[in-house]
Every structure is written in structure tokens, then in C-alpha cells.
Amino acid sequence: xxxxxxLLDNLKEYAILMLDxxxxxxxxxxxxxxxxxxxxxxxxxxxxxxxxAKEDVESGKCERELEAAARDGRFEDEGWRLRxxxxxxxxxxxxxxxxxxxxxxxxxxxxxxxxxDRRQVEERLRQQSRDVMEMATVPVVQVWEGILLxxxxxxxxxxxxxxxxxxxxxRLTETSSPVALLDITGVPAIDTQTAQxxxxxxxxxxxxxxxxxxxxxxxxxxxxxxxxxVDLSSATTRASLAAGLRVAxxxxxxxxxxxxxxxxxxx
Amino acid sequence: xxxxISVVKVRNVLLVSMPADPDDSTVAxxxxxxxxxxxKYDARxxxxxxxxxxILDSYFARMVSETAQMVSLMGGDTIIAGxxxxxxxxxxxxGVTLGRTRTAMTVExxxxxxxxxxxxxxxxx
Amino acid sequence: xxxxxCGEVKIDAEADIAMARRAVREVALKVGFGATEVARxxxxxxxxGRNVYKYAHTGVMHWRVxxxxxxAGIELRFEDxxxxxxxxxxxxxxxxxxxxxxxxxxxxxxxxxxxxxIESQPGNGTKVVVRKWRRH
Numbered sequence: 398x399x400x401x402x403x404l405l406d407n408l409k410e411y412a413i414l415m416l417d418x419x420x421x422x423x424x425x426x427x428x429x430x431x432x433x434x435x436x437x438x439x440x441x442x443x444x445x446x447x448x449x450a451k452e453d454v455e456s457g458k459c460e461r462e463l464e465a466a467a468r469d470g471r472f473e474d475e476g477w478r479l480r481x482x483x484x485x486x487x488x489x490x491x492x493x494x495x496x497x498x499x500x501x502x503x504x505x506x507x508x509x510x511x512x513x514d515r516r517q518v519e520e521r522l523r524q525q526s527r528d529v530m531e532m533a534t535v536p537v538v539q540v541w542e543g544i545l546l547x548x549x550x551x552x553x554x555x556x557x558x559x560x561x562x563x564x565x566x567x568r569l570t571e572t573s574s575p576v577a578l579l580d581i582t583g584v585p586a587i588d589t590q591t592a593q594x595x596x597x598x599x600x601x602x603x604x605x606x607x608x609x610x611x612x613x614x615x616x617x618x619x620x621x622x623x624x625x626x627v628d629l630s631s632a633t634t635r636a637s638l639a640a641g642l643r644v645a646x647x648x649x650x651x652x653x654x655x656x657x658x659x660x661x662x663x664x
Numbered sequence: 665x666x667x668x669i670s671v672v673k674v675r676n677v678l679l680v681s682m683p684a685d686p687d688d689s690t691v692a693x694x695x696x697x698x699x700x701x702x703x704k705y706d707a708r709x710x711x712x713x714x715x716x717x718x719i720l721d722s723y724f725a726r727m728v729s730e731t732a733q734m735v736s737l738m739g740g741d742t743i744i745a746g747x748x749x750x751x752x753x754x755x756x757x758x759g760v761t762l763g764r765t766r767t768a769m770t771v772e773x774x775x776x777x778x779x780x781x782x783x784x785x786x787x788x789x
Numbered sequence: 790x791x792x793x794x795c796g797e798v799k800i801d802a803e804a805d806i807a808m809a810r811r812a813v814r815e816v817a818l819k820v821g822f823g824a825t826e827v828a829r830x831x832x833x834x835x836x837x838g839r840n841v842y843k844y845a846h847t848g849v850m851h852w853r854v855x856x857x858x859x860x861a862g863i864e865l866r867f868e869d870x871x872x873x874x875x876x877x878x879x880x881x882x883x884x885x886x887x888x889x890x891x892x893x894x895x896x897x898x899x900x901x902x903x904x905x906x907i908e909s910q911p912g913n914g915t916k917v918v919v920r921k922w923r924r925h
Contacts, residue, residue: 566749604752606769687807721835
């Protein structure tokens with residue numbers, strides 16, 4: 398599925414955002430905010446032409462790009478883009494058409510990378526401090542409407558688990574997201590304590606009415622879990638983030654189906 | 665004095681809302697009032713609205729678990745709605761179990777879910 | 790120590806458990822704990838207060854605001870002249886505090902707080918002290 402390749406290729410370093418089929422911004426990420434300056438509430442629902450210089454908008458560049466992406470699956474361009482404060486930056490942009498299993502266009506993924514030199518140096522520095530920060534904080538990223546991704550990196554001690562639980566639960570309720578993707582690809586080893594913490598996090602997410610899909614369970618981790626006698630069977634687990642994302646989208650569809658089946662929303 | 669429990673029938677689902685910090689006798693009333701209403705209204709599901717609740721200790725958790733069990737014996741499903749993050753965290757750390765119930769983020773979603781068939785969707789919490 | 794920094798709640802009736810919770814919530818909020826921490830402290834107080842009522846039928850909860858190099862904190866002391874705990878290690882080792890309503894809720898309270906001290910002897914009553922410090 399194109400969405401999966403898209404996300405996997407671009408997750409860590411670029412400003413990712415999602416557009417609906419008409420080009421309106423659907424989702425926003427912290428990296429996008431850092432690059433373009435808009436807060437989520439300022440940009441979601443607006444047309445992506447706000448990122449373009451006036452002359453480009455007038456010449457119909459935005460529509461042409463969407464058409465090209467829809468036709469060829471992918472469109473790449475280099476050019477000037479605008480930040481919120483009006484300043485320009487030279488960007489590399491890739492628009493990817495996202496289609497469902499029937500082939501219908503569901504939207505576009507847009508990945509923007511700032512190519513200006515200064516930005517590259519800044520980015521390198523930021524990545525370094527991010528690596529340090531990542532040991533202490535917990536990143537929670539909205540990758541789709543209704544799906545939050547937590548790419549865990551490093552070991553999970555008590556303090557970090559507490560932070561993780563509290564932050565994740567808050568974000569889930571704030572965004573009314575039914576699914577949390579907990580990716581442990583970056584967790585080097587699992588001991589009984591870490592497994593216990595994961596189980597608790599999954600439990601707490603269930604309590605608030607959301608569901609966890611645990612991904613990144615590679616062979617070594619699976620072995621350790623079985624040897625430790627840890628029972629994660631009540632959770633949904635997958636070896637890869639891609640597979641987990643598939644499950645997550647499936648869960649979202651069930652969600653929509655339930656809402657539709659019950660007729661008008663209760664007030 | 666503790667605020668009362670509210671019991672409302674929505675189509676054929678029972679919606680019971682708990683106050684913020686119910687004392688023991690109010691929590692005990694949850695069971696009695698729920699079962700009474702279940703049989704009176706012939707409801708096929710219970711939506712337990714915990715969105716106002718600030719504390720869930722072991723006694724409260726046990727009452728919820730038992731109530732869900734009784735509702736199940738009467739042929740109904742229990743869906744817990746609106747549990748706040750702070751509550752979910754402490755409930756997990758305290759190590760309580762809430763029985764075989766489903767959960768939903770809001771009362772609206774819980775009412776939607778109440779229409780679905782039971783069985784595999786209900787997880788042991 | 791001024792009167793605002795400490796207080797007590799008698800636990801003689803079932804309704805007093807809720808009273809203890811309310812008092813603890815007020816103090817915890819004043820000390821400046823966040824929402825989740827307040828929830829942890831109040832839940833621990835509820836478990837320990839319930840123990841007092843369940844096993845001794847009468848007792849008292851003392852609360853105290855703490856200050857130290859670490860920062861601000863709260864201390865709760867539950868005392869009763871009840872039957873006492875025969876084996877403290879056993880009581881602390883139990884798997885779950887609830888479900889069947891068995892068990893004394895001690896492991897849960899310990900988990901929720903930062904420190905716990907128990908003094909108890911069969912026939913000599915029980916004293917449980919718990920503390921939590923504000924994270925910065």
C-alpha cells in the first residue's frame with residue numbers, strides 16, 4: 398500500500414503532511430511546524446497553496462502538481478516555498494497520491510525538505526540534540542486521522558513509561574484517536590520490567606477507549622518475550638511497522654462502520 | 665453528600681453516569697440501580713459513563729467488575745465510556761481489573777458500539 | 790510547622806474514606822501536584838484508609854506537607870489499634886490488590902507513592918506512612 402511505503406521512507410527527517418484529494422491540509426506534524434511555522438490549528442483545513450509564492454498560485458502550479466501526482470502516482474519538484482512569516486526557502490517537495498484498495502484517491506502525502514544550507518546545518522544539530530532528547534522524552538506523531546504513532550527509542554524504565562503513558566493518553570483523548578501505534582523497533586532489548594511497562598501502557602490505552610497496535614516485534618524480541626513468559630496475547634502485535642499500519646487502518650474502518658451503522662450521531 | 669448516579673434509557677441501552685467522587689454507598693448503589701433498570705427496561709447493553717470520575721480505587725473497580733458480570737448474566741454487554749487519562753493511569757498502576765467490558769472514548773461512541781454484536785470485541789480489562 | 794501544613798481525618802465510618810480522599814485531594818492540589826499525581830496520591834489514600842476501616846474499624850489519617858532539598862511533598866500517616874498485619878512481607882507481595890476484594894491494597898498503594906513504611910504487629914495495631922514528592 399502506497400501509504401506505508403510513503404511513511405516508512407520519510408518518517409524521521411522530513412516535514413510530512415497529508416492533504417485531502419482537493420489539496421486541503423488534513424494532518425500536520427511537529428517537523429512540518431518547525432519548517433513552515435504554522436501551528437496545527439492554524440493550518441489544518443487550509444488549502445496547501447498557502448505554502449506557494451503568489452506567482453505560482455496564480456499560474457495554477459498547485460493544481461498542476463496535484464493532477465500530476467494523481468496521474469503518475471508521484472510528483473517531485475524543487476522550488477521556492479513560503480513559511481508562515483512570509484520568508485521563502487528553497488525546497489524539495491514530493492507529492493504522493495494515496496489510494497485505497499479499490500484504487501480510489503483518498504488524498505496526498507506531501508514531504509517537504511528544506512534545501513537551504515543553513516537549514517541543513519541547523520537540521521544536523523537538531524538531530525543530534527533530538528537523539529539526546531529522545532532518550533528523555535516521548536515523541537507522539539499523528540500519522541493519519543485517528544492514528545497516533547509512538548516510535549520508541551531506547552530502554553523503557555519506570556519514569557519513561559509514566560511519561561509515555563501520560564503523554565500518549567492525553568494526545569489520544571485530545572485528538573479523539575482510536576488507535577495508537579507503539580513501535581519498539583528502536584528498543585534494543587526487552588526485560589521483564591520493560592515488558593510489564595508495555596503491558597500497562599496497552600491496558601491504560603484500552604481503558605480510555607482506544608486500541609494499541611504494537612509493532613517492531615522482531616525475532617529476538619519475540620524470543621525474549623516467550624522465554625520470559627510474558628503474555629502479550631491480548632494485544633495486537635506485528636513484526637513490522639508496515640504491517641501494524643495495515644491493522645491500524647483496518648481498525649479505523651471498523652470504527653467508521655460502527656458510526657455509520659448506528660445512523661445519526663447521538664447528541 | 666455525594667452526588668447521585670444518573671440512570672437514563674437511550675433506545676434499548678442503559679446509560680448510567682457516575683459522579684466525580686462517589687462515596688462507598690453511592691458506588692454500592694451502582695449495582696442495585698443498574699440491575700433494577702436493566703430488568704425494568706429490558707436493556708441489552710449498559711454504557712457506564714465514567715467521564716466525571718476522578719478516582720477509581722479497588723472497591724469501585726470491584727463494583728464495576730461485578731456489575732458488568734451481572735449485566736452479562738442478564739444478557740447484556742457493558743461499555744465503559746470516557747475514562748479520563750489520570751484515572752486510566754492510576755487504575756493500571758493500582759492493578760485493578762474491570763471485568764469483561766468494552767471501552768469507548770465518549771458516550772456517543774459507546775452508544776454506537778452498543779449496537780454491535782458482542783463476543784470477540786469485548787476484551788478482559 | 791503551621792496549622793496549614795498538617796491535619797488529620799478520623800476514620801470511624803465508611804463515609805470517612807471519602808472524607809479522607811477529599812482532604813488529601815485538597816492538600817495535594819495546594820502542594821502543586823499535577824492531575825495524574827493527585828490521582829495517584831488520592832487513590833493510595835483511599836486504599837490505605839479503606840484498610841483502616843476494614844480491619845480496625847477505627848483509626849486516623851494524619852497528613853503533612855513536606856519540604857526538603859528535593860522539593861515539596863506530601864506525607865500521609867494511617868494509624869489504628871486493629872489486629873495488625875501478621876506478615877508484612879506477604880501483604881506486600883500479593884499479586885493484585887483487587888478483583889475479589891481480597892488483599893490489603895498495600896502493593897497498589899506502594900506502587901502509587903514514592904515511599905512507604907509499615908510498622909505493625911499482631912495485636913498491636915498498624916502504622917503505614919507514605920510519601921510522594923513533586924517531580925520538576
